[in-house]
Amino acid sequence: MENASRALTIAGAVLITILVVAMAVYNYNKISGTADVYSEHFDSIELEKYNSLFNPYIGRKDITAHEIISVAGIATDRNLGTYVFVDGICLNNYTNEPRKEFLSKNLMKYERQDEMADLSVKNTFSFDGIIYSSNGMVKEIKFKKNNV
Secondary structure, eight states: OHHHHHHHHHHHHHHHHHHHHHHHHHHHHHHHHHHHHHHHHHHHHHHHHHHHHTTTGGSSSSOOOOHEEEEEEHHHTSSSSSSEETTTTEOOOOOOHHHHHHHHHHHHHEEEETTOOOOOOOOOOEEEEEEEOSSSOEEEEEEEEOOO
């Protein structure tokens, strides 16, 4: 009788251990699922924040050379695979000298044909397109020089 009692005690302890392990596995799965959802939500917020750095240029026709250099600097600093093009030339890898040269060639100028004419702006750029990667991140943003 003593052996049967001891066997029941051991069996009970084994069942309680199995129940505790099952509850731990269930809670782990539940918590990790919540973490995955949070991670996906966080990633989408970060993606929106990153893309919002480029949104102000969409559709514009009065972009300055300084703004384009700033956009290229953002893309280069973040190093997330976004490239900035002006008339087919990638500006991401421009060092200080090429940037200075680009800026000096494209200083914004105001001109008037005669005293009665409106001011016209020279050396501005227009938004020319944007390409997104498969995950929705800005992959390329393109500008073209205005022919005014």
